[in-house]
Amino acid sequence: MQDKKEPKKYKNSFLNWIEYRLPIISYLEKEYGDYPMPKNANYFWSFGALLTICLVVMIISGIFLAMYYTPHVDMAFESTERIMRDVSFGWLIRYIHSNGASFFFIVVYIHMIRSLYYGSFKYPRELNWLLGVFIYFIMMATAFLGYTLPWGQMSYWAATVITNLFSAIPFVGEGIKTWLLGDYTVGNATLNRFFALHYVLPFVIFGVVGLHVAAVHVHGSNNPAGIEVKEPEDTVKFYPYMLVKDTLAFCVFGIIISAVIFFGPNLMAEVDNYIPADPMVTPAHIVPNWYLAPFYAILRAVPDKLGGIVLMFAAIAVLFIIPWLDNSKIKSCSFRPLYKWLMILFFVNFFILGYVGMKPATGIYLLLARLGVIYYFGFLLVITPFMHRFEKNIILPNSIHEIYKKKK
Amino acid sequence: MLRKFAIIFLVITINSNLFAAESSKEKLIKQDWSFNGITGTYDKAAIQRGLKVYQEVCAGCHSMNLIYYRDLEDIGFSKEQIKVIASEYTVLDGPNDEGEMFERPARPADKFVDPYMNAQEARLSNNGSYPPDLSVINKSRKGGADYIYNLLIGYEEPPADIVLGEGMYYNKWMDGKQIAMPTPLYDGSVDYEDGTENTAIQLAKDVTVFLQWAAEPELEERKRLGVKVILFFIIFGIFVFLSKRRLWKQIH
Amino acid sequence: MTTPYLVLTVTLIFIFLFIYMVSTVVWGKVVSANDKKAELNKEETRRDFLHVSTITIGAIGSATFMWPFIKSMNPAEDTLALGTTEVDISNIDEGQSITVTWRGKPVFIRKRSKEDIAEAKNAKLSNLPDPEKDSDRVKKEDWLILVGVCTHLGCVPSGQKVSDKKGDFNGWYCPCHGSHYDTSGRIRKGPAPDNMEVPPYKFLNDNTVLIG
Numbered sequence: 001m002q003d004k005k006e007p008k009k010y011k012n013s014f015l016n017w018i019e020y021r022l023p024i025i026s027y028l029e030k031e032y033g034d035y036p037m038p039k040n041a042n043y044f045w046s047f048g049a050l051l052t053i054c055l056v057v058m059i060i061s062g063i064f065l066a067m068y069y070t071p072h073v074d075m076a077f078e079s080t081e082r083i084m085r086d087v088s089f090g091w092l093i094r095y096i097h098s099n100g101a102s103f104f105f106i107v108v109y110i111h112m113i114r115s116l117y118y119g120s121f122k123y124p125r126e127l128n129w130l131l132g133v134f135i136y137f138i139m140m141a142t143a144f145l146g147y148t149l150p151w152g153q154m155s156y157w158a159a160t161v162i163t164n165l166f167s168a169i170p171f172v173g174e175g176i177k178t179w180l181l182g183d184y185t186v187g188n189a190t191l192n193r194f195f196a197l198h199y200v201l202p203f204v205i206f207g208v209v210g211l212h213v214a215a216v217h218v219h220g221s222n223n224p225a226g227i228e229v230k231e232p233e234d235t236v237k238f239y240p241y242m243l244v245k246d247t248l249a250f251c252v253f254g255i256i257i258s259a260v261i262f263f264g265p266n267l268m269a270e271v272d273n274y275i276p277a278d279p280m281v282t283p284a285h286i287v288p289n290w291y292l293a294p295f296y297a298i299l300r301a302v303p304d305k306l307g308g309i310v311l312m313f314a315a316i317a318v319l320f321i322i323p324w325l326d327n328s329k330i331k332s333c334s335f336r337p338l339y340k341w342l343m344i345l346f347f348v349n350f351f352i353l354g355y356v357g358m359k360p361a362t363g364i365y366l367l368l369a370r371l372g373v374i375y376y377f378g379f380l381l382v383i384t385p386f387m388h389r390f391e392k393n394i395i396l397p398n399s400i401h402e403i404y405k406k407k408k
Numbered sequence: 409m410l411r412k413f414a415i416i417f418l419v420i421t422i423n424s425n426l427f428a429a430e431s432s433k434e435k436l437i438k439q440d441w442s443f444n445g446i447t448g449t450y451d452k453a454a455i456q457r458g459l460k461v462y463q464e465v466c467a468g469c470h471s472m473n474l475i476y477y478r479d480l481e482d483i484g485f486s487k488e489q490i491k492v493i494a495s496e497y498t499v500l501d502g503p504n505d506e507g508e509m510f511e512r513p514a515r516p517a518d519k520f521v522d523p524y525m526n527a528q529e530a531r532l533s534n535n536g537s538y539p540p541d542l543s544v545i546n547k548s549r550k551g552g553a554d555y556i557y558n559l560l561i562g563y564e565e566p567p568a569d570i571v572l573g574e575g576m577y578y579n580k581w582m583d584g585k586q587i588a589m590p591t592p593l594y595d596g597s598v599d600y601e602d603g604t605e606n607t608a609i610q611l612a613k614d615v616t617v618f619l620q621w622a623a624e625p626e627l628e629e630r631k632r633l634g635v636k637v638i639l640f641f642i643i644f645g646i647f648v649f650l651s652k653r654r655l656w657k658q659i660h
Numbered sequence: 661m662t663t664p665y666l667v668l669t670v671t672l673i674f675i676f677l678f679i680y681m682v683s684t685v686v687w688g689k690v691v692s693a694n695d696k697k698a699e700l701n702k703e704e705t706r707r708d709f710l711h712v713s714t715i716t717i718g719a720i721g722s723a724t725f726m727w728p729f730i731k732s733m734n735p736a737e738d739t740l741a742l743g744t745t746e747v748d749i750s751n752i753d754e755g756q757s758i759t760v761t762w763r764g765k766p767v768f769i770r771k772r773s774k775e776d777i778a779e780a781k782n783a784k785l786s787n788l789p790d791p792e793k794d795s796d797r798v799k800k801e802d803w804l805i806l807v808g809v810c811t812h813l814g815c816v817p818s819g820q821k822v823s824d825k826k827g828d829f830n831g832w833y834c835p836c837h838g839s840h841y842d843t844s845g846r847i848r849k850g851p852a853p854d855n856m857e858v859p860p861y862k863f864l865n866d867n868t869v870l871i872g
Contacts, residue, residue: 039659064729068736081474081544084626086736089728091626092633236659240711244652247718251645255638262634263446266547274548274623275540284583478741505751517741644721647714654710 036235038223044114046249071195076151105291119331120222126323145198152273226331234400293357301369328388458618474543478516537588546623560612679719744872766808780844810834812852
């Protein structure tokens with residue numbers, strides 16, 4: 001055998017040693033060092049990084065909570081309060097985890113709004129959008145499962161209501177429900193499996209996030225102008241330019257989330273969840289978590305049980321086909337004067353649906369919910385596919401670099 | 409444009425629960441609690457007085473089974489004092505070597521002793537209503553401490569158009585305006601040792617502070633740490649901002 | 661200082677040094693790459709200092725973030741509060757032993773016979789692997805109270821019941837790796853390095869002892 005010398009790529013011999021055996025150094029350098037970002041990317045492009053941080057913080061705090069938590073109907077509530085009282089810094093870890101979940105969704109919604117507004121889901125990034133919606137879907141499942149764990153009144157009744165959705169499926173519904181619960185009602189078997197699934201799903205999310213990020217890096221990130229990168233002048237390196245921007249965004253995020261964690265830790269929680277679960281008494285105002293509320297509003301907007309459930313799942317399913325609904329060649333809404341406002345109305349509408357979902361389904365709220373549902377589907381299924389035929393767009397710049405030249 | 413929208417979205421989302429809590433109903437009379445605000449702390453003397461009110465009035469019906477006697481160290485009792493306080497109660501322990509349950513005086517490591525053996529006995533003694541556990545009561549009611557305080561002093565003669573259920577009392581803060589608990593606090597219900605006047609309002613205030621402490625014993629530590637963490641993010645943020653500005657100066 | 665704190669402090673120092681070194685090296689690279697563009701050397705050094713400080717503050721922040729998580733793994737307050745056990749010893753006959761739990765560990769309480777005491781007292785200290793006087797290990801001669809955990813690898817030695825194997829020195833015998841303890845709980849033969857531990861205890865009266 002030939003005594004071949006290892007190539008010397010790096011000055012540091014340790015890095016060289018690793019690189020020769022596992023080219024992870026050059027991978028990191030390529031994907032997170034020299035990775036070209038469109039230089040006009042604004043702070044909305046920092047929300048991806050924020051989400052990664054959120055996910056890691058949620059997983060870490062979750063693992064530690066799992067060390068102190070007991071998944072048993074008789075002890076779950078008490079062990080949660082034990083974490084708050086007796087475990088050193090237990091209150092901090094729990095509040096990080098519970099408020100972190102809410103902020104995770106705030107950030108994910110902004111990330112999705114950015115993607116919709118600037119057309120990041122369009123060719124060639126459709127798969128990215130699909131993976132993203134898939135992550136969002138597992139996130140909702142994980143959040144729901146986690147919400148049942150403290151075993152307060154809201155936990156118990158949320159679990160009851162959501163699992164009862166499945167009983168609406170004709171013929172097999174009851175069977176599926178019982179199979180999901182492992183009992184005739186929500187009970188200890190349910191709590192145990194919910195805990196097991198809540199523990200494992202974040203790692204599934206982590207894996208899909210890996211694919212999501214890898215897919216972004218194939219064609220590079222989109223940008224506010226929605227035009228593809230043409231020359232090296234259009235981009236900056238991820239390190240240090242984007243990293244420092246992401247870190248600044250993280251600092252602002254850190255201030256906001258700390259304000260909530262330390263000074264209003266229960267602002268986004270339901271008070272009833274501090275009452276231990278009681279299968280005999282349903283709380284008077286049962287509401288879903290705010291981040292699931294828009295879909296809850298859609299569910300209640302339909303007077304038929306099965307119809308409501310079908311519509312609710314359709315509302316999530318329709319997100320998957322968005323890349324094939326929007327046929328406009330223009331990506332960024334900044335260059336679509338009319339569609340832009342309809343898009344913003346869509347976001348406002350989604351938010352109103354969320355608000356309505358947390359209110360009793362009567363009178364004005366029911367009317368609002370129904371209007372909201374009509375616009376939700378109308379925008380996605382009617383306005384989006386046909387808008388570009390009527391709309392005259394603003395002329396796009398030739399390249400990203402040109403935008404900067406004009407400014408000067 | 410989108411940026412402004414996002415900020416509004418964020419602010420409203422965070423506040424939406426607050427709006428939800430305050431709409432429709434009568435406004436609670438807000439108190440200026442010492443534990444409110446960024447630098448809020450507990451008034452330990454008030455908590456100790458509140459403990460006395462709890463022991464002499466509330467504890468007849470309401471359990472607090474998430475609180476241990478040892479927790480009283482937080483509110484300024486010494487280890488010896490706590491031993492004395494605990495030993496005034498009896499707990500059922502066992503089985504002993506003969507396989508029998510036996511009674512012994514409570515120790516600091518015991519939880520607050522329940523007034524009833526179980527929920528059934530509690531219901532039987534209270535006309536079918538279950539007196540809720542008070543350990544986290546301030547966290548489990550909308551309005552928190554203010555709600556509890558208002559409820560305690562909110563007993564009134566019922567208006568003519570309201571028919572009260574049997575054994576029910578009129579209280580405008582309760583859901584449905586009827587409550588199974590009779591007026592708990594009167595002027596002079598409890599004698600204070602430190603000379604604070606024992607009006608019903610003062611008793612209600614003190615016991616509310618005590619319940620707030622019971623619900624959130626970590627409050628002081630939390631707020632102190634919070635100031636530090638936010639300060640860190642501000643300082644770090646300034647450094648990052650300066651770094652960012654220098655780096656991006658070369659671009660454009 | 662307890663061990664976890666020591667480990668944490670050392671780790672923190674290492675993280676700090678590591679980050680500082682890495683950031684200096686990496687930033688050196690970036691700055692040299694930018695050298696072609698940059699004209700002012702003065703500004704370079706200032707920038708260098710600013711960036712390194714930023715990275716260092718960030719690193720300290722991330723390290724401190726882990727602190728509450730690490731600290732939370734210590735025994736919680738309810739565990740610490742259960743640190744004492746009260747034992748009624750009025751029913752123990754001479755030569756008999758009982759086992760009680762204290763902090764989840766077995767505690768041996770033996771009422772020693774005259775011979776046991778004499779044996780324990782007469783042992784030559786120079787023959788012992790871990791020399792300790794019997795009088796230093798008991799508060800009342802009759803009563804020997806030990807944490808019943810072998811100091812070798814944590815097994816529970818046998819010798820509590822009359823029928824148990826008590827080892828060559830009439831005390832306890834550890835079945836895991838064959839350590840022999842004498843009637844004062846001292847190691848006499850076998851791989852264990854130390855005598856069995858004496859827990860903190862006091863006699864509340866003639867019939868009750870408080871361990872912990």
